[in-house]
Amino acid sequence: MRDVAVLGVGMHRFGKFPDKSVTELCRDAVVAALADAGVQWREIEAVAAASSRFSGGKGWGLNGNDVVEDMGSTGIPVYNMSAGCAAGGNAFNIGYALVAGGIYDVVLVVGGEKMPKGFIQTSGVEEETDPEFLRQRCVGMPGPAFWALLCRQRMEEFGTTEEQLAKVAVKAHQVAVHNEYARFRKEFTLEEVLGSALVSDPLRLYEICPVSDGAAAAVICSAEKARQLASRPVWVAGSAVATARFDDGLPRGLAGMVPPGKSYHSEAALAVSKALEQAGAAPEDLDFVELQDNTVYYELAFPEDWGLCKPGEAEHLLERGETLPTGKLPINPSGGFLSFGEATTAMGVFQVCELTWQLRGEAGARQVPGAKLGLGQTLGLGGNGTAVVLKR
Amino acid sequence: MATKRVPVVEGLFSEGADGARLTGSRCATCKTPYFPRSDLCHNPDCTQSAMEDARFGPQGTLWSCAVQNYPPPPPARYDEPYRPYALGVVDLADGLRVVGRMAVDDPKHVKVGARVELVLEPLCREEDGTELITWMFRPV
Numbered sequence A: 001m002r003d004v005a006v007l008g009v010g011m012h013r014f015g016k017f018p019d020k021s022v023t024e025l026c027r028d029a030v031v032a033a034l035a036d037a038g039v040q041w042r043e044i045e046a047v048a049a050a051s052s053r054f055s056g057g058k059g060w061g062l063n064g065n066d067v068v069e070d071m072g073s074t075g076i077p078v079y080n081m082s083a084g085c086a087a088g089g090n091a092f093n094i095g096y097a098l099v100a101g102g103i104y105d106v107v108l109v110v111g112g113e114k115m116p117k118g119f120i121q122t123s124g125v126e127e128e129t130d131p132e133f134l135r136q137r138c139v140g141m142p143g144p145a146f147w148a149l150l151c152r153q154r155m156e157e158f159g160t161t162e163e164q165l166a167k168v169a170v171k172a173h174q175v176a177v178h179n180e181y182a183r184f185r186k187e188f189t190l191e192e193v194l195g196s197a198l199v200s201d202p203l204r205l206y207e208i209c210p211v212s213d214g215a216a217a218a219v220i221c222s223a224e225k226a227r228q229l230a231s232r233p234v235w236v237a238g239s240a241v242a243t244a245r246f247d248d249g250l251p252r253g254l255a256g257m258v259p260p261g262k263s264y265h266s267e268a269a270l271a272v273s274k275a276l277e278q279a280g281a282a283p284e285d286l287d288f289v290e291l292q293d294n295t296v297y298y299e300l301a302f303p304e305d306w307g308l309c310k311p312g313e314a315e316h317l318l319e320r321g322e323t324l325p326t327g328k329l330p331i332n333p334s335g336g337f338l339s340f341g342e343a344t345t346a347m348g349v350f351q352v353c354e355l356t357w358q359l360r361g362e363a364g365a366r367q368v369p370g371a372k373l374g375l376g377q378t379l380g381l382g383g384n385g386t387a388v389v390l391k392r
Numbered sequence B: 001m002a003t004k005r006v007p008v009v010e011g012l013f014s015e016g017a018d019g020a021r022l023t024g025s026r027c028a029t030c031k032t033p034y035f036p037r038s039d040l041c042h043n044p045d046c047t048q049s050a051m052e053d054a055r056f057g058p059q060g061t062l063w064s065c066a067v068q069n070y071p072p073p074p075p076a077r078y079d080e081p082y083r084p085y086a087l088g089v090v091d092l093a094d095g096l097r098v099v100g101r102m103a104v105d106d107p108k109h110v111k112v113g114a115r116v117e118l119v120l121e122p123l124c125r126e127e128d129g130t131e132l133i134t135w136m137f138r139p140v
């Protein structure tokens, strides 16, 4: 395997852009990534793109083909990766593998999305053989309710308070004020978060990420190419994809077995441990983490799942300010999904952008001081998990 | 005239003299329970898939609960005007962890760790008054 560098990254700001197509959002991100990399479109040898269910892609998830047609059809291969909300992370992993495996030298990874209004329907399938369909038809448990169930369980186990849940959101917005790409660049008080409507008790509106429009792109290349271009490359120390294990205890579909141990979101834990192993790093070596905070619950649960802290310790780290960019365990210095909103399939690439800026020391007022090693993580429907470890 | 009651989806549950049960399968080799029915054991460590019909319930413990405060998107069903309902994840005594609505009037009255039992209750009503039935859990 060859060393792989992230040569350049670019994003379109997240928000609601009714007058722009997903192709236009992607164009902005790609143009910015190419400029950042100092690479011409002609030099891109392949595209690894996140497949969207909601926008563009000719209804078939051919979102990479849209980008190539828009930028100029040079005849290059396009890999459209579908993995629910993990699609961007999945696309990065494929792009990485193609460069590391010596197939191509310069690859573009891109994810863009325009989301429909409101809370999304989990499954696109209306068949009585589809477990997601059955779960929604027979029970009525959309995504936020699923997160609320996990959150309530944690509150029972560790005594997590409603104030602590709200403080995760307060912290997210506190840092997002300094991120020009964030959708919400405004501080929220604890009272404002606690005063927002219950979406799925115990979770409130400001404790759940909304859906957004947005796009992100990254140009990755071989080490040889990176040295030629004399840029400031950030290196891919690890990139991994996983799926959920059979003994996972999450209530997916209608039912599973009562699990032998405590293992939830095994797809995320597996991907993270694989990426760390590739990087030759231990969890405590990480200087910061960008994780998928669809809701405040995950910012408390994931760090302990991955060995970044002890079970039940995340609430204390939060209270002491240790998850801020200047703390011991900075989590989501970008502002995270809570501040960006989820442009589902762009998120894995969005994280690569933030990791890169942080590792170059270009993150301004939200900079993690001296950041050398960072982790990004996404997960998606179907039990898809992805992780990436970047270093400088 | 008695109200017509039909399952919201066929083949998932039944009610006998012994009360409500979920209809699924269990692998005779590795004992893994499945709901809904499965033709194949999905346990990667199982040496020989040997699926048998199984009925699950009615006793269980509430692993967690939450409230659905807003009307859920399709394909969920509910009666107008919308009333928030409680959701539960229940560990049944026979080894199945299953999701379901809680059959309670006030969602706030549901507590994690509570003993619950399986019941069959209306999810919503059709225009002609027909009740669409699903499985739910009621604290005991």
Ligand SMILES: [Zn+2]
Pocket: B027, B028, B029, B030, B031, B032, B041, B042, B043, B046, B047, B048, B049, B050
């Ligand atoms: Zn078996």
